[in-house]
Amino acid sequence: MRVLFILLTFLAFLDAKVVTTSTTKQTQGEGYGSTYEQAIGKALADAISRMYGGTLSQSTNFKTHSKKDKNGQNLEKTYNGEIRRVTKGNFDSYEVISKTQTDNGFNVKVIIKKTTTTKKYQTPGLSADNRRSIVVFDSTPDPIKRGIGASLQQKIISDLLQSRKFNVLDRDSNGYYEMEKAIIKSSDTASDEIYKLKNVLATDYILLFSISGLDGKQKTSNLTGKTKTEVEVVIDYRVLLFATRQIKFSNTLSMKVNLKDNSLSANESVLKQIANRISGDILNAIYPLKVASVENNEVVFSQSLNQGDTYECFSLGKVIKDAYTKENTARVETKTGNIEITRTSPKLSYAKIIEGSVKVGDICRPLNSGNNGNGYTIGRDANYKIEQGGGVNLGF
Template sequence: MNILKSVILILFLFLNLEAKVVTSVNTKSSTGEGSGLTREEAINNALIEAIGKINGVNINSLKQTFVASYSDNQNTNIVDMYKEKIIKATKGEVDSYDVNNVIKDENGNYIAEVTVYKTSVKKYYDIPGYKPDSRRSITVFNSSSQNKQLGDVLQQKIITNLLQSRKFNVLDRDSKGYYEMEKALITSDPDVQKDEIYKLKNVLATDYILLFHVGGVDLKTKGNKNKIDVVVDYRVLLFATRQIKFSNTLTMSAFVKGDSLVASEKLSEKIAKKISDDILNAIYPLKVAQVSNNEVVFSQTLSNDEIYECYSLGEVIKDAYTKENTARIETKSGKVQIIRSTPKLSYAKILEGSVKKDDICRPLDDSGVGMEKQHSVNPNGTVNLGW
């Protein structure tokens, strides 16, 4: 229930952050100087120089465009035909100009100075909520076939756990049909506001793929107790290179009284938490955000009563062969226990030692939840855990 309340609160906050289309206007300018026997020729040459500087337009093509130009009866202002010629010659790269000055020198030649302008208007959709640039993206896929139903349950719970960690952009790949319906509405419905089009082309590609497979499930009932054994293989792939960055096999069992559905739900929560914690600890090791009033503060939601061992980080160790950074020397600094949490923070009391800001913390193994063992999956999909 507390988790449900937290998810609803986070969703409420996200929906209430304003989303809008932002318009930005940028004007570039360039000044050119030219001379000629007539006023028009001087302005032509000045325009050619200014336009050439602002966007590298071929000067010869501009000269051919401006060979014929006109002035008014007072011979003081170039008529709007210039603007049409400029736009045509530059294919819209320049949209206006000013004649700053025209003088006649002692030899009877005209010298002109002009400034040309290019104004660009850019619109983009300002995504509501937190900006995705500061977080890595991950997509969760269930590749289970024989145990797909359990896999679907695990997928949803893993997604929820990763979202609550506030460390990833968790991307959806299972609802394509709904996105296509909304896209069709934006692109084809005449009643949709025209700026809605800027919501398109903002889809993120993933950084990591979390791929898991439920290899086997075995349920045994004895009296009013259920023993459920599950094997799950999972790996994290780096999408850009297809490298396997993390891989593990989890074998877990639980003894739960009562209905088998209840037992399955409790076990699936434990499995999902174990997988989520492994991924988070591999990519984002839990780090102390602050120590205040003898309490340790973490910048994510953790479960109450969980115990973590904390370590201060020392010198970086390089691999003797590859010369890559392998890890940093760790010195145990203490042990903490989570006592309360909010949708964004968790607080822990220090059980022993002297924990400091930026120490990393790892959960103690919970042998009562499940154990990794040598296992095999039987042809019928049940699990032989070796006991």
Template sequence: MKKILLIFLCLCALEAKVVTNTTTKQASGEGSGLSREEAINNAIIEAIGKLNGVSINSIKKSINISTSTNESTNIKDTYSEQINKATKGSADSYEVDSVFEENGKYIANVTIYKTTTTKKYVAPGLKADSRRNISVFNVSHNKIQASLGATLQQKIITELLQSRKFNVLDRDSQGYYDMEKALIKSGDAMSDEVYKLKNVLVTDYILLFNISGLDGEQKKSNLTGKTKLQAEISIDYRVLLFATRQIKYSNTLIEKFTIKNGSLSEDEAIMQKIAHKISSDILNAIYPLKVAEVANEEAVFSQKLDMGESYECFSLGKAITDSYTKETTGHIETKSGNVEITRVTPKISYGKIIEGSIKNGDICRPLSNGGDNGYKVGRDPNYKVNEGGGVKLGW
């Protein structure tokens, strides 16, 4: 029962809601005058000046006009109205703390108050602040390649989402957003729904990919009479930094594959494989795989990986500085061991340590050709690993 209650409370915490926040500012002032009203006037003027740095002359003129009546209740009500008007809403009420007569004049102490109420829409789920924003675009040109690209785009988006490293932003469904905006503004929706507007995230990175080449050859088996298609696809992709329009990463993937029966599931599997390679390439460039924990002779990773995949891991040593630009380009890497992924959950992967002594924070990369690359001292990478996770490429 306790577990059910805990899950329910967690789900409630992730719900969307409009949060109302009310704050009250105050300032005190002291004033003197030949009459009680004049002393209060001058105290109010001093307090408002402290509260918001507003024009004293405009306040004084407005309040002096308001003291034309001798009825104390009307004086207070009119003061509050004129204060609000004179300060353009920067103060809305006051209290007289004390008034006393001394040496033929009155001395008053007042406190001015300004209450502000704001509302803010809080989106459901985890906060987006800890992740970088990315948008994915298919820029393939001809009809066939653009059609393949649409499928590939969806699968790349899925891969990036499952990595839990990015906020992946939608840029292809504007018409649907416009319909919802029109509904909010129509008057039929509840008033607080308007706070959902003006919360759109702007991208940090733009991923552009282009299916630049597609070739295939159909072959028929003399033995079975069945045909199969041997195909080759070339995909160019780049990552742009939106703020500066710099190209931060660029690569070309050339993939060969064989289509035996042309079924939908076979086509989907091929596109999934290509999307996985592109996404992994980008993730390894921005967020090299990092050991989150070592327990029971297993390396634990905070993302979903492929079962059976092997990785080589490296500990980070001395930082390397470019001789010309004086920028830190990365760290010397010393190989610490190999792991093989043996267990996977939607958010965590476990790798059996095959060899070496791997520790928390080691960087891991897929083994090329399924074997050791034959070196103990790794490449000098062009990135800097952040203590809190992730890697700074100057990105």
């Protein structure tokens, strides 16, 4: 409850709001003339030509209908209009910063200005700028299997969200967005609500999965007479880089699971296991699990993991280059120990050190994930490398 309270207090400072920003663009010019009016005109022409690369001649005629007042000529309103006309709205006002009268006339220095005010909707919560974006699609061709795929898709999305490593984008609820857009554009909505539009993120990656095989068999025990169902599932999945349409990661999950009964909860549990394997495979390839802290001989990770899972951890050494492409392939790894997840929360996981000495910055991978009895094999083409500074270069 204390953690929840702190989180809600923090989020209170991250409310959505419309931020107003004003910026002023300006440039300076100088002009000489036999009259004050002529000097200003040449100074304005000089300022504009400086901004536009000398395309405006100092002989440009700035039309004026000046009026005399007790302080001399009042040209401001007329010249402001002329500036907007000549610069096509890029500048809209001027200011005389100095004027000197000589025997031959006047020397004037001016600044022309354009002040622009913009408004932008600031989304609530943490900024999306530090995370890559991903979209999850079920590409299963069989309509019967697609019913299972929809549920599996939701569980993969949940896993990726809980990892806090991606902006997971929605592409399945377009009708609801259109309804809300219609409300925003209606006359009943406050004017600033319009800034919530045109903020949609485009994705970096597309995760496609397809259920290519699904088979169930029932077995009856000769001793107990009880029947159990054994399900074998085969799922192909790949990660695409949207900008180039490159396949950056590909794998096939072949997994056998046993159902003690045919209840909904049993089926949900199986789908959760499958989703966890797929999302875990992708996360281990793109973002290898890294030790965030070691406190009182307990290893801490900055994401939610499964209690009871075991990992082997490695320190990172020399960078190895590919002999042909000369690209950084990976870094030499030295095993530092094994750990087991003992407790977990929505944002943190804790592990005990089973053997060895694990330190901050070590990367950890599922222990014996390829031999867990389910026929599961981890990613064949991870295509990532870990940089010397500790970051991950996806090669994407």
